[in-house]
Amino acid sequence: MKLTEIPSPPPVYLGIEAGATKCVAILAESFKHCLSRLELAEPGNLRLLSDAQLRDLLGRIARQVPRPAAVGIGMAGALNEGDRERIRQAAASIWPGIPCWAGHDLETALAAAGDVTHSPIPIRVIVISGTGASCYGQLAGGGEVLTGGWGHLLGDGGSGYDIAMRGMQAVFRALDLTGKWPNLGQRLLLKLELDSPAALVAWVGSADKPAIAALAVEMFAAAAARDPIAKEILSEAAVHVAGHALACARRLARKGKSVEFMLTGSVLQKQPGFARQVGQEIRAGWPDAEVKLLQREGAWGAVELARRQPAMPQLAQPTAAAAAVAGVATADEWIPRSNGLSPTEQRHPLSRKLDRMSVAAAIRLMLGEDASLPTALLKEQRKIARAVELIVTALRGGGRLIYVGAGTSGRLAALDAYECPPTFSVAPETVQAIVAGGEQAMHGAREDAEDDFAGGAEALRQRGVSSKDVVIGIAASGRTPFVWGALQAARDVGAPTVLVCFNPNLVFGRGRQPTLVIAPAIGPEVLTGSTRLKAGTATKLLLNLFTTLAMVQLGKVVENLMVDVYPTNAKLRERAIRIVQELSGVPFPTAAAALELHEWSIQQALPSLKK
Numbered sequence: 001m002k003l004t005e006i007p008s009p010p011p012v013y014l015g016i017e018a019g020a021t022k023c024v025a026i027l028a029e030s031f032k033h034c035l036s037r038l039e040l041a042e043p044g045n046l047r048l049l050s051d052a053q054l055r056d057l058l059g060r061i062a063r064q065v066p067r068p069a070a071v072g073i074g075m076a077g078a079l080n081e082g083d084r085e086r087i088r089q090a091a092a093s094i095w096p097g098i099p100c101w102a103g104h105d106l107e108t109a110l111a112a113a114g115d116v117t118h119s120p121i122p123i124r125v126i127v128i129s130g131t132g133a134s135c136y137g138q139l140a141g142g143g144e145v146l147t148g149g150w151g152h153l154l155g156d157g158g159s160g161y162d163i164a165m166r167g168m169q170a171v172f173r174a175l176d177l178t179g180k181w182p183n184l185g186q187r188l189l190l191k192l193e194l195d196s197p198a199a200l201v202a203w204v205g206s207a208d209k210p211a212i213a214a215l216a217v218e219m220f221a222a223a224a225a226r227d228p229i230a231k232e233i234l235s236e237a238a239v240h241v242a243g244h245a246l247a248c249a250r251r252l253a254r255k256g257k258s259v260e261f262m263l264t265g266s267v268l269q270k271q272p273g274f275a276r277q278v279g280q281e282i283r284a285g286w287p288d289a290e291v292k293l294l295q296r297e298g299a300w301g302a303v304e305l306a307r308r309q310p311a312m313p314q315l316a317q318p319t320a321a322a323a324a325v326a327g328v329a330t331a332d333e334w335i336p337r338s339n340g341l342s343p344t345e346q347r348h349p350l351s352r353k354l355d356r357m358s359v360a361a362a363i364r365l366m367l368g369e370d371a372s373l374p375t376a377l378l379k380e381q382r383k384i385a386r387a388v389e390l391i392v393t394a395l396r397g398g399g400r401l402i403y404v405g406a407g408t409s410g411r412l413a414a415l416d417a418y419e420c421p422p423t424f425s426v427a428p429e430t431v432q433a434i435v436a437g438g439e440q441a442m443h444g445a446r447e448d449a450e451d452d453f454a455g456g457a458e459a460l461r462q463r464g465v466s467s468k469d470v471v472i473g474i475a476a477s478g479r480t481p482f483v484w485g486a487l488q489a490a491r492d493v494g495a496p497t498v499l500v501c502f503n504p505n506l507v508f509g510r511g512r513q514p515t516l517v518i519a520p521a522i523g524p525e526v527l528t529g530s531t532r533l534k535a536g537t538a539t540k541l542l543l544n545l546f547t548t549l550a551m552v553q554l555g556k557v558v559e560n561l562m563v564d565v566y567p568t569n570a571k572l573r574e575r576a577i578r579i580v581q582e583l584s585g586v587p588f589p590t591a592a593a594a595l596e597l598h599e600w601s602i603q604q605a606l607p608s609l610k611k
Helices: 051-062 081-094 105-112 160-178 183-192 197-206 209-213 216-224 228-250 266-270 272-285 298-307 320-325 359-371 373-378 381-396 407-424 439-443 447-451 453-462 481-492 534-553 570-584 588-597 602-610
Strands: 013-018 023-028 034-040 070-075 100-103 123-129 133-139 144-148 259-264 289-293 401-405 431-435 470-474 497-500 516-518
Touching (some): 013 051, 013 105, 105 298, 123 266, 123 272, 160 209, 160 216, 160 266, 216 228, 259 272, 272 289, 359 534, 381 470, 407 470, 447 481
Parallel strands (some): 013 070, 070 100, 259 289, 401 470
């Protein structure tokens, strides 16, 4: 019998690009064949990471991919050989025995454009304008030049951060000169949901670099609407970016030589008009320039640089079984299946003609559906009461209530968490909300973030979750990967877990069911799939029950009065005085004096009056 030799699987390479706002990892067999792509919505600037944080970042990526033949890592802030060695040492602790190329993200971007030695134009300059800005050039025969990239305090001219910051500076300058708040300033206030220039000053003082850079989008929108301030700033930014690119080229070659300029970075990639303007400025300063947009993200360059390292025997592609052997949880293991389509995605039989209904009929239908929610929730009364017990136990033991959600679910959770400190005088960290996509998702859609199982787990670990806490995951369909990643991480440390959903058809894997599942049968939405409607209303009702009744059990309510309210304004101070009057029987002036004496603490003022 002749044995047929089974060919070994081709080697796979891991490329990582860590930039100012996010980290991207690509696992590929070659420069063309991608096996998987990971994205972490967090900065990967080497200058801002300790050695422990660097290892943690690489470790989280390693847990989601198989052992590669080689690794390529390009990181913002890696400026010298010492930085490269830091990266290599961290990688060696995560992938022992695996070859690793280490450098900065400009080198990986250049490699993503292809091998310069095989290019018809032997001089290439990468021009980056994203959160930060810099240029990197290379000669086919050797030699390289880096310009910019010194950070937002010392450089980054023409970057998203620089554009946004100069826009804010310009609107305040206009206010000083004319006494009027310009249209661009109004646009910025609207975007940030702020109500005055003073509020914008406070926001800038606490905002980080990515948050400020994100405002560059508003500058481009304003320029498109012919705002003169925005147009002038963007023109100057284009000149600045092109100037750095030309300086880089001049240090590599004399004029008359052909140079290929590759434009990349979120600003240049997402704003084609700005990219054209930069290209025009480059061609004006270098007539023999060829200007193109980089077609591949920089992580592909890291893959190519990894491929050039000495290859190692490759293991199989990741499977659930392999992940289990390695002790790594996967989304497929944890997320339950649903017996049939989730009710949140089904069509409601009474609203099939919604587009043809009169407004009056549609109002009756929608309010009728909302009126059915209390009955559906009451059927889950015992489980809701059990959830309240878990919260009370956690808070009495020094733990926290941590909500996790995506989209509408996450925003409603954040709303409930925000209201607890002023209503019940609990510390802000006592009730927390983790929203998929972070702060950006609170003010705009980040629907892609809900698919990040590992991101949910990591977000919870970053909060230092322990067995003292209780974690409530909210997912209308019950199957949101970000929420399940968080529930898995909570379970790993022994924290009680609760799943709130509106899909009674879930089937959980063995040992994967949360401590408690609350899944009211509220039926389909009037507008198919729009879970901001009944599911959103039902979620708000449940969260009201959770925190209000838990705080009652913790002694923060007497009769039906908020005796731990934190009176931060005139209305609340008047309410505090009335509460003291109600519970002590003293006149208004006496109640007010007692509260002032005890720094407006109702809990402390009441005993003093009884004495």
